[in-house]
Amino acid sequence: MSDTLAKQNICVYIRWMIRRDMMEVLEIENQSFEFPWLGDDFLKCMKQGNCASMVAEHNEMVAGYMVYELCKNSLYILNFAVNPDFRRMSVGAQMAEKLIGKLSPQRRNRILLKIRETNLVAQLFFRELGFRAISVLHDSFEDTTEDAYLMQYIFKKEEEENNFLNISVANRIAG
Numbered sequence: 001m002s003d004t005l006a007k008q009n010i011c012v013y014i015r016w017m018i019r020r021d022m023m024e025v026l027e028i029e030n031q032s033f034e035f036p037w038l039g040d041d042f043l044k045c046m047k048q049g050n051c052a053s054m055v056a057e058h059n060e061m062v063a064g065y066m067v068y069e070l071c072k073n074s075l076y077i078l079n080f081a082v083n084p085d086f087r088r089m090s091v092g093a094q095m096a097e098k099l100i101g102k103l104s105p106q107r108r109n110r111i112l113l114k115i116r117e118t119n120l121v122a123q124l125f126f127r128e129l130g131f132r133a134i135s136v137l138h139d140s141f142e143d144t145t146e147d148a149y150l151m152q153y154i155f156k157k158e159e160e161e162n163n164f165l166n167i168s169v170a171n172r173i174a175g
Contacts (some may be wrong), residue, residue, distance in 0.1 A: 009090040014098045017046060017053035024062035025055065025086070032131075035143040036045050042067065045078065054098070055093050056082075064091045069101065077113035080122075085140050088097055089110040096129050102153035102157040110155065114140055 004023040017025065022039055029036040045051040045067050063083035068075050077099070082091045099111055114137055115122045123133070133149040140148035 010058055010086070012056035012058045012091055012094050014054055014056050014095060017042075017055045017065060017067075019043075019046075021055050021062055021065070025065050027085045028062065028065065029079075031084050035141070037079060042079075051078070054095070056090070056095050058086065063089075064095055066095050066099070068111075072108075074108055074112050075102060075108045077111065080113070085131050092125060093129065096126070097149060100129075100153065100155075102155075105155060111153040114150050115148060117147045118140070119145075123149060123151070126153075129153065 022042060025042060026036075026039055026108065042053065046053050050070045052070065053067045055062045062083065065079070066077060067079040068077045068083075080092070080095070082095075103111065106144045111131070113126070113131075115126065117136075122172040127133075130157055131151040131153045134152045135150045137142060137150055139145050
C-alpha cells in the first residue's frame with residue numbers, strides 16, 4: 001500500500017470469525033508474531049462456549065482479528081492482530097472499541113490482556129486506548145522465559161453517563 005493510503009483511517013465491518021477466514025487470519029498471525037498460534041488454536045477457541053472470535057473486514061479482506069474469553073466479570077483478550085497492510089489505519093482501535101462497547105457496570109466491567117515485555121508497539125497502542133499495566137507476570141509464556149505486562153481497561157461510569165446523554169440528545173434531535 002502507498003504511504004498516502006497508510007495514513008488514512010478506514011472503516012471496517014466487525015463480524016464473527018468463520019472457518020473461511022482461517023487462511024487470511026493465519027497469514028496475519030504469522031506476519032505478526034514470533035510465536036504464532038496454529039490453526040488448531042483458533043479452531044479450539046471457536047468451538048468453546050466461553051470464547052469469541054471476530055474479524056475486522058474491509059473490502060472483503062480480513063484486516064484484523066481478535067479472540068477473547070468471556071469471564072465472569074471481564075473479557076480477556078487472548079489474541080489480537082492487524083494485517084500489516086492495514087496498520088495505523090484505526091483498524092485495531094475499532095476492534096478495541098467493539099470490545100469496550102460490550103462492557104457494562106452490572107456484568108463484565110473490564111478488559112484484560114497480557115503483552116510481552118518486548119512488544120512496545122502493543123503496549124503503547126493499548127495504553128493510548130486507556131488500558132493500564134496493573135502487574136508484571138513472570139515467565140508468562142510457554143515458548144520463552146519472557147515476562148509480560150497484565151494490562152486492564154476498566155469501564156467507567158462517566159462513559160455510561162456520556163452514552164446516556166448522547167442517546168438523549170440524539171432522541172431529542174430525532175423526535
